Amino acid sequence: AQTVTQSQPEMSVQEAETVTLSCTYDTSENNYYLFWYKQPPSRQMILVIRQEAYKQQNATENRFSVNFQKAAKSFSLKISDSQLGDTAMYFCAFRRDDKIIFGKGTRLHILP
Amino acid sequence: GAGVSQSPSNKVTEKGKDVELRCDPISGHTALYWYRQSLGQGLEFLIYFQGNSAPDKSGLPSDRFSAERTGGSVSTLTIQRTQQEDSAVYLCASSDRGLGYTFGSGTRLTVV
Structure with missing residues (x-):
């Protein structure tokens, strides 16, 4: 079975700080996709x-980046x-073939 | 259309009534998914349609739940004899192969 685990149900950080949300997943497959949804x-x-799992380079989108450790x-x-x-809420998700499995999410609060 | 459209956005129904939730996916997307999100929870997979293939119904919680997709486009999720535990946000998403899903804004179902 494929599972996605987000171990932090809730987090709070001050505005302008850097925050890292954790996600682990379990699969025996080699080719798959991983996502973060907000x-x-x-x-x-x-x-x-x-x-994409076959890419070693970590994806980056402006202020958002991932640390992918295959x-x-x-x-x-x-x-x-x-x-x-x-x-x-931030959801980590795993996709193989055409089905995406989501973690339970991390609720992130940015404090002023 | 430009995005995934779901209707109604909110639905209040009496226990025991049947409800139909509609999803209009992005034009050209071959895959369509239904998920359920209970209050404060993650996304629970319900059903998946891919082209003309038989749908993957493995996530439907009971035989009161059914879905169809007409002409490879619009999908309807039907819940018969609704129960209070069916109260949730029902999210629809469509996808093109290799990419993440595009979600609709969901239908919030409240069974009273």
């Missing part, structure tokens, strides 16, 4: 960043210079 209070799920099956999200608008 869900603000509007409940719209927004794709933050994507990583052997350790770890996929953490780093948010630099955090902003109030980053307050949301």
Whole structure:
């Protein structure tokens, strides 16, 4: 079975600080995709960043970057210079073939 | 359309009634997914449609739940004889191969 584990149910950081959200996953596959999704209070799920497992280089999107450790099956999200608008639920997700499995999420609060 | 459209955005129904939730995916996306998100929880996979293939119904919680996708486009999720535990946000997403999902804004179902 493929699972995704987010060990931090909730986190709070001050605005402008850097925060890292943890995610581990379990799979026996070699080719797959990993994602981080953001869900603000509007409940719209927004794709933050994507990583292909065959790529060693960590994905980066502006202030968002990942630390992908394939052997350790770890996929953490780093948010630099955090902003109030980053307050949301963040879901780590694993995709193989056409199905995505989500973790239970981390609720992130950015404090002014 | 430009995004995934779900209707209604909110639905309140009486216990025991049937409800239909609609999803209109992004044009050209061959895959369509339904997820359920209970209050403060992660996303629970319900059902997946890919092209003309038989749907993956492995996540449907009971036989009161069913879904169809007509003409490879619009999908309807039907819940018969609703129960209070069915109260949740129902999210639809569509996908093109190799990319992340694009989600709709969801339907918040409240069973009273």
